[in-house]
Amino acid sequence: MTETAIIHPSKEAGSAVDIVRVRKDFGSAVGVADVSLTIRNGEFVTLLGPSGCGKSTLLGMIAGFVTPTAGKIVVDGADITDLEPYRRDIGMVFQSYALFPHMNVHDNIAFGLRMRKLPAAQVEKEVARAIAMMKLEGFEARRVRQLSGGQQQRVALARAIVIRPKVLLLDEPLSALDKNLRAQMQVELSELHRKTGLTTIFVTHDQGEALSLSDRIVVMNKGAVQQVAAPIELYRQPANGFVASFIGEINALPPGRCELKDGTASLVLPGVGPLVFPTAPATGFAPGRQVRAFLRPEHVRPVLAGEAGPNVVTGKVEAHIYQGSHTITRVVVEGIGLVETRVTGAEIVASAPVGASLGLAFDLSEAVLLDTAD
Amino acid sequence: MIQKRPFFITFLAPAVLTAVILAAAIFEVLQYSVREFVPGSLNVGGLTLENFARINRPIYWWVLADTFFISLLTAVFSLLASYPVAYALVRAKKDWVRSALVSLSITPLFTGEIVRTFSWMLTLGTDGFINSMLRKLGLIDMPIQLMYTRFGVVVALVQFSMPVMIILLATAIAHVDRDCERAAANLGASPSAVFWRVTLPLTLPGILSGIVVVFAWTMSAFSTPQLIGGGKILMISNLAYLQGFSVLNLPFAATLSLIALVCALGSLALMKTITGRIERRLAVN
Numbered sequence: 001m002t003e004t005a006i007i008h009p010s011k012e013a014g015s016a017v018d019i020v021r022v023r024k025d026f027g028s029a030v031g032v033a034d035v036s037l038t039i040r041n042g043e044f045v046t047l048l049g050p051s052g053c054g055k056s057t058l059l060g061m062i063a064g065f066v067t068p069t070a071g072k073i074v075v076d077g078a079d080i081t082d083l084e085p086y087r088r089d090i091g092m093v094f095q096s097y098a099l100f101p102h103m104n105v106h107d108n109i110a111f112g113l114r115m116r117k118l119p120a121a122q123v124e125k126e127v128a129r130a131i132a133m134m135k136l137e138g139f140e141a142r143r144v145r146q147l148s149g150g151q152q153q154r155v156a157l158a159r160a161i162v163i164r165p166k167v168l169l170l171d172e173p174l175s176a177l178d179k180n181l182r183a184q185m186q187v188e189l190s191e192l193h194r195k196t197g198l199t200t201i202f203v204t205h206d207q208g209e210a211l212s213l214s215d216r217i218v219v220m221n222k223g224a225v226q227q228v229a230a231p232i233e234l235y236r237q238p239a240n241g242f243v244a245s246f247i248g249e250i251n252a253l254p255p256g257r258c259e260l261k262d263g264t265a266s267l268v269l270p271g272v273g274p275l276v277f278p279t280a281p282a283t284g285f286a287p288g289r290q291v292r293a294f295l296r297p298e299h300v301r302p303v304l305a306g307e308a309g310p311n312v313v314t315g316k317v318e319a320h321i322y323q324g325s326h327t328i329t330r331v332v333v334e335g336i337g338l339v340e341t342r343v344t345g346a347e348i349v350a351s352a353p354v355g356a357s358l359g360l361a362f363d364l365s366e367a368v369l370l371d372t373a374d
Numbered sequence: 375m376i377q378k379r380p381f382f383i384t385f386l387a388p389a390v391l392t393a394v395i396l397a398a399a400i401f402e403v404l405q406y407s408v409r410e411f412v413p414g415s416l417n418v419g420g421l422t423l424e425n426f427a428r429i430n431r432p433i434y435w436w437v438l439a440d441t442f443f444i445s446l447l448t449a450v451f452s453l454l455a456s457y458p459v460a461y462a463l464v465r466a467k468k469d470w471v472r473s474a475l476v477s478l479s480i481t482p483l484f485t486g487e488i489v490r491t492f493s494w495m496l497t498l499g500t501d502g503f504i505n506s507m508l509r510k511l512g513l514i515d516m517p518i519q520l521m522y523t524r525f526g527v528v529v530a531l532v533q534f535s536m537p538v539m540i541i542l543l544a545t546a547i548a549h550v551d552r553d554c555e556r557a558a559a560n561l562g563a564s565p566s567a568v569f570w571r572v573t574l575p576l577t578l579p580g581i582l583s584g585i586v587v588v589f590a591w592t593m594s595a596f597s598t599p600q601l602i603g604g605g606k607i608l609m610i611s612n613l614a615y616l617q618g619f620s621v622l623n624l625p626f627a628a629t630l631s632l633i634a635l636v637c638a639l640g641s642l643a644l645m646k647t648i649t650g651r652i653e654r655r656l657a658v659n
Contacts (some may be wrong), residue, residue, distance in 0.1 A: 065559075066558075098551060111561050
């Protein structure tokens, strides 16, 4: 596929979707609580959160299948809050794909164009282009039931992009695929986004998919937005305890007090002692403040028991979780609790058997400091 | 290890017994159909094929054709009348609407055929509900002939078959993937386009089985054409009844019954083939 196949040449920067204080109540339960969000043209934004967090409800409101209780949704400058779904020009890939079982691949893809009453010749041209883009050549006459999961996925994508939607909505489209196919479809999705430049809103509960695909991630929980940030920022600087523990693995240290003495910043944990910051943390640190520190397992390094040094604590190995390329070792440290450390290879399984004592060196340069209330 | 099922035979016994009795009865009909008719006697004579030869007369062919025609009309009109009801029954948002529709469409099943046919006679008669209403409204001077017409018979048969049709259609409609309808709307299909392009094709298996069942069921209708047709509209069961219990020609009645049975099974098989082909082509299942 050459670059001439671009469906939307990159538009000038601007907002494609504006979600303004949108709210959805289900009886007395809150589905989505006053969410505001601006999505830029051509952006790939992921709504991430556990099931029941409101991400699918929010997507349903953008597509028009769910009516908001309050607030408004603006797409391309037009208020579409009360517009019927079929007038919205928003493409959507459903979790179940929702392909029409009584039509073949070609007719599935042509459906949206035919509904727009395009001349037959143009329908054929557009369908052929979408089929080429999704690498579905030769499958035109197949029944959708005869396709594999990955092929169905591509038909669903072709059907959604062929109408040149203003926004593309993806509702957990990878969840029905097996692991290898999922990885491959992630690459294809990201390629598709690059080629088409379509503003894309992707819903998932899988943080791996979110981190690898998105320009920005919207983390949701209990109907409310927890944090909106680029993947790297989200991983390194989570806004609260929920985001910290939802994105990747993280060790939550018990609450401690920030101290600044002779230019050295440290975190004093009761019953453990001071942990020293190599350089004063940029955010969250204030002398005397009570904070909770969050530390990724890759920033906890196992050291030989008895080896002294700054930020070294000793605990007892509880378990090893061997994962091929790396091993996660769980260590119980008095005064802190369970700490996970992550090292490459499997040597640690032999050198520090379960029950042995193991020293852990905390690298606080990447620690995230949050209010004890968060 | 194969699990022993000690009660298996016991549980099967009633079904086997019923099947054996039915087979014996059909064999008896078969046996009667090849016997000689002895006028003035209920006893039958020797073996003969004359009963089958007798079928080959315009009057009998006409009754057979009419039976097919009435069954087909009933199936089609029953479908047209039942689809909206079934659709509303499945899709109504309010619980009480759904329960009301369920009771309204199922209750007729529990009133006997005779009761229902009698109600239709009261409705369709020259002094019946329809005619007196039309007369009071000043729309007609003379009563319209509704009783003893094919129209009247079909109307009553349609109403008679609707509960079954509604159940079959409702099942099919309930199985339609709502996401497919949402996807169609998302792709720009208006609500009516969603119905014609997605919902209706996806319920085609239900529509076809509804037509087959109602058709076959109507083929064997007896009391409705008997009472509302009043001898002017004869379906094959009425003809068999006439021969068996008025003329007392049991062998010929048996032959007619046998032909009715063969026709019903034959048309079922034919329709099954056709619908199977359509379903495969649509690949809905």
